[in-house]
Amino acid sequence: MREVILPGSIEELWRCLDDKPQASVYAGGTDLLVKMYNGLFDPEALICLDRIEELKEVGEQGGSIRIGACATHSGLLEDPLVRKRLPALWKAIGGIGSPPVRNMGTIGGNICTASPAGDTLPPLYAMKAEVELLSREGSRRVPIPEFITGPGATCLKRAEILSAVWVKKPEGYNLHHFEKVGLRSALACSVVSMAALLRLRPEGIVEKAALAWGSVAPTVFRCPEAEEALAGKPLCAESLSKAAELVRDGVSPISDLRADADYRRAVAGNLLLRLVDIADEGKGR
Amino acid sequence: MKISFYLNGKDTCVDVPADRKLVSVLREDLELTGTKEGCGAGECGACTILVDGHVRLSCLMTAAQAQGRRITTIEGLAENGKVHPVQEAFIENGAVQCGFCTPGMVLAAVDLLDRNPDPTREQIREGLSGNLCRCSGYVKIVDAVEAAAGKIGRGKSR
Ligand SMILES: Cc1cc2nc3c(=O)[nH]c(=O)nc-3n(C[C@H](O)[C@H](O)[C@H](O)COP(=O)(O)OP(=O)(O)OC[C@H]3O[C@@H](n4cnc5c(N)ncnc54)[C@H](O)[C@@H]3O)c2cc1C
Ligand code: FES
Ligand code: FES
Numbered sequence: 001m002r003e004v005i006l007p008g009s010i011e012e013l014w015r016c017l018d019d020k021p022q023a024s025v026y027a028g029g030t031d032l033l034v035k036m037y038n039g040l041f042d043p044e045a046l047i048c049l050d051r052i053e054e055l056k057e058v059g060e061q062g063g064s065i066r067i068g069a070c071a072t073h074s075g076l077l078e079d080p081l082v083r084k085r086l087p088a089l090w091k092a093i094g095g096i097g098s099p100p101v102r103n104m105g106t107i108g109g110n111i112c113t114a115s116p117a118g119d120t121l122p123p124l125y126a127m128k129a130e131v132e133l134l135s136r137e138g139s140r141r142v143p144i145p146e147f148i149t150g151p152g153a154t155c156l157k158r159a160e161i162l163s164a165v166w167v168k169k170p171e172g173y174n175l176h177h178f179e180k181v182g183l184r185s186a187l188a189c190s191v192v193s194m195a196a197l198l199r200l201r202p203e204g205i206v207e208k209a210a211l212a213w214g215s216v217a218p219t220v221f222r223c224p225e226a227e228e229a230l231a232g233k234p235l236c237a238e239s240l241s242k243a244a245e246l247v248r249d250g251v252s253p254i255s256d257l258r259a260d261a262d263y264r265r266a267v268a269g270n271l272l273l274r275l276v277d278i279a280d281e282g283k284g285r
Numbered sequence: 286m287k288i289s290f291y292l293n294g295k296d297t298c299v300d301v302p303a304d305r306k307l308v309s310v311l312r313e314d315l316e317l318t319g320t321k322e323g324c325g326a327g328e329c330g331a332c333t334i335l336v337d338g339h340v341r342l343s344c345l346m347t348a349a350q351a352q353g354r355r356i357t358t359i360e361g362l363a364e365n366g367k368v369h370p371v372q373e374a375f376i377e378n379g380a381v382q383c384g385f386c387t388p389g390m391v392l393a394a395v396d397l398l399d400r401n402p403d404p405t406r407e408q409i410r411e412g413l414s415g416n417l418c419r420c421s422g423y424v425k426i427v428d429a430v431e432a433a434a435g436k437i438g439r440g441k442s443r
Contacts, residue, residue, distance in 0.1 A: 004286075004303035004349035033345045034326050037306055046304060048350060074339075098415025099393065100340045101327055186414035187328055 003045040010054055010163075013047065014136045017159045020045045025161055027070045028104035030097070031113045055108075055163060058082065063169055066132075069108025069162045074099070076107060085169050087176040088123040088195045095119060095180050098187050108162045114148045116219060121148070122195035122212040123178055125220040127167050134163035141166065151218045172208070173197040177278050180214075181267055183258060190215045191259045194271040198235070200279065206230045206239070216251040216268045223247050226272070235279055244269030290351045293317075293361025301348050308332045308343035310351070311358060319359035319388045323417070330416030333389035334358050340396045340415070359388035362395065370440065371395050374433035375426075382420035389416045394430045402441075403434055 003020070007013040017023065024043035026032040027050060035041035049055055055070035058079050065081055073093045076082045083090045096102055096110070096119050110120045111131060121144070130141045133156065144165075147154055156162065170176070175198040182188030193214035199207040209230045213221040226243040233239035253264035286303040289296065292315070301310050306325075311317045311334070323331035325344045332344040335357040362369040371394045374380070381387050390413060397404060397412035404412065409430045410423070418426060 001286075001302040002304040004347045006349060006352060029345050029347070029350075030327055030342075033347070036304075037325060037344070046347065048347070050350065097327070098330070099396075099412060100330065100333060100342045100415045103339050104341055104345065186411075 002043065005045065005047045006051050007047065007049075008051050010052060010134070013049070013052065013161070014159075016047050017136075020047070021159065023047045025049055027106040027109045028072065030101055030105040031109055031115075049108075049161070063171070064166050065169060067107055067165050067167065069111075069164055070106050071108075073097075073102035073105050073107065073110075077102065086123070086127070086167055088126065088170075088178045088197060089120060089167070091176075091178040092119045092123050092180070092193070092195065095178075095185075101187075107165060111144070111147070111165060112154055112156065112162055114150075114152050114154050114219070116151050116217065117190040117193070117215045119180060119190060119193060119214065121220045122193055122214045124165065124167065125212040125222060126195040126197050126210040127170050128210075129165050129167045131162055132164040132166060133157075133160050135160040139163065145220070145222075148219050170197055170210075172199050173210070174200055175275070175279055177275065179271055179274065181271070189258065192216055192253075192264050192267040192271065194268070196272070196275060198230075198275070198279075200235060204234050204236075204279075206233055206235050211247075211272070213247070213251065213268050213271075216253045216264050218252070221251055221268075223250050225250065235276060237273065237276060240273050240275060244272045247272060286349060288348055288352050290353060291355045293357060299348070303347060303349040305348040306344060307334075307346040307348055307351055310348045311343060317358050317360050321385055321388060323385070328417070329386075330389040330393065331386055333392045333416065335392055335396060338396070338399065340393050342415075357392070359391060362391065369395065370436040371398065371430070371433040374429040374436060378425050378429035378432055380421065380425040380429035382418075386416055386418040386420075390418065390426055394433060397430070398434055398437060402438060404430070406431065 005016045007016050023045035025047045049070050055068045057068045110118050129144045131147045177196040180190045180193040195212045197210040209227045226246040229243045248265050248269040251268050253261040255261045287300050289298045308322050311320050321331035323329035327345050334343045337355050393413050393416050409427050
């Protein structure tokens with residue numbers, strides 16, 4: 001029988017990890033338990049982080065928002081800081097799985113799973129988020145692109161957990177967008193997703209763009225070439241088409257049961273074209 | 286491992302492997318077979334239960350996670366021999382065909398109406414979007430939840 005330990009505090013967690021250094025930690029279990037109960041993963045023992053309230057807190061510090069790793073998606077959807085200050089992340093979280101999956105799944109679990117289709121990742125990359133990693137020895141902060149080293153791989157060390165994610169409030173952006181294309185609207189893994197933050201001048205010129213895509217490369221895809229191509233240009237079909245070409249050139253999608261690579265490449269560019277309508281509708285502001 | 290929790294209004298204690306799927310504890314050890322296991326992977330909602338009043342999937346919980354929690358399964362909704370208004374509305378609206386999805390649908394609807402007593406049809410569809418039904422086409426299920434919202438509202442204003 002495999003032990004399952006439920007520490008109630010971070011102090012207690014370190015003691016559990018001393019006792020069971022081989023144990024796997026989990027939070028909502030919506031990734032880990034799917035694998036374990038279907039025979040794809042066989043941990044020696046489990047440590048569930050679900051009861052550690054300290055890991056669920058959301059707060060503001062200086063110009064940044066600190067989101068506890070074990071905050072559930074449902075909790076974050078109801079959090080006014082996340083909704084008002086981080087609208088692109090808020091939209092991404094609202095599209096994850098289904099209500100019960102959002103009640104159980106956590107932002108930390110989404111980050112540590114490091115899936116190319118993880119929906120919180122494109123907005124976190126676009127906002128240059130940093131993860132806070134905690135061990136008995138202390139904490140360290142790592143930019144998210146360095147934390148995620150490949151599909152399903154992170155630089156998390158043994159006896160270290162993800163304690164929080166830090167996001168600078170994206171000041172100055174007035175369009176915050178996230179869109180996910182899946183096979184259906186609920187319970188669907190992303191086929192392609194895109195987070196876009198734009199600073200638009202009143203006359204419609206793009207001053208600055210931060211863009212990130214999911215499911216089109218081994219990890220989240222950024223495209224500085226497209227961001228530069230848009231800067232200083234009006235937000236219109238012509239400038240976006242040019243940027244979209246750069247995106248399609250840059251992505252390295254795979255074919256799988258949900259979509260083939262050519263489709264993903266085409267859609268990655270097309271999602272950018274949609275920004276004209278998004279800006280017109282005044283949505284995402 | 287001995288695990289104690291409050292199940293359908295009663296203190297309950299089971300001695301089961303800590304990593305056993307909670308849905309198996311409910312169905313096999315406690316013989317509460319109202320909770321179903323469909324996909325075993327979080328996709329179908331047949332195993333939906335309420336944990337401290339909120340929907341959870343019992344196919345993605347270890348038995349240990351039940352420790353100290355208040356758990357409601359479909360068997361625990363009726364009070365004093367009278368079915369819950371959501372159950373009543375499902376019966377009256379013909380929202381049940383084979384019935385496999387029904388316990389999960391009903392519990393998801395109870396949670397939804399707790400948070401939002403007067404949902405639009407769109408909000409009902411969104412609230413039940415974690416529960417798949419292979420029989421009904423969903424229309425009568427949404428009708429039933431709308432009707433249940435009315436019943437509960439009238440009950441409160443009385
Ligand atoms: C039906 C279904 C639909 C889904 N739909 C989506 C979707 O639309 N979009 C999407 O992005 N994802 C989706 N997922 C995947 C999953 O729900 C999310 O990735 C979720 O955020 C994972 O969080 P969790 O807490 O459940 O992770 P867990 O399963 O608890 O953990 C996942 C991994 O992260 C590690 N881990 C978790 N927390 C920590 C921590 N604090 N420190 C160190 N390591 C940690 C675990 O060891 C494990 O390896 C879906 C899953 C299911 C079952
Ligand atoms: S059996 Fe749990 S979601 Fe399908
Ligand atoms: S009634 Fe048969 S699955 Fe819903």
